[in-house]
Amino acid sequence: MMKTEDCRTDKCACCCSMLTTERRFSETTAHVQNMNREIYYNASPIITSASEVVGAFEIVIDQTDIKQRHGIKKNKQMKLCRPLKFRKNKLYRC
Numbered sequence: 001m002m003k004t005e006d007c008r009t010d011k012c013a014c015c016c017s018m019l020t021t022e023r024r025f026s027e028t029t030a031h032v033q034n035m036n037r038e039i040y041y042n043a044s045p046i047i048t049s050a051s052e053v054v055g056a057f058e059i060v061i062d063q064t065d066i067k068q069r070h071g072i073k074k075n076k077q078m079k080l081c082r083p084l085k086f087r088k089n090k091l092y093r094c
Contacts, residue, residue, distance in 0.1 A: 002030045013025055020045075023045075026040075027039065040063050043057065045057075
């Protein structure tokens with residue numbers, strides 16, 4: 001498991017994809033085994049045949065080495081969605 005700076009914020013592509021039922025993407029820093037890794041990730045909502053959103057499918061690409069080699073600064077860009085609140089492991093729109 002990894003913890004990112006986007007987790008539990010309105011920048012989380014997984015949460016945004018589940019709320020909007022659209023694919024979302026983001027770049028952030030992931031904290032894995034006491035290391036910081038620069039990642040790009042995209043998320044797509046998982047929708048049942050009854051049109052119920054039940055989760056998100058996430059693809060993560062570690063860009064740390066590439067960015068270090070090319071001296072590229074972090075660039076956080078993503079489609080924005082409404083702010084989110086978390087209460088007892090449930091996601092709410094503000």
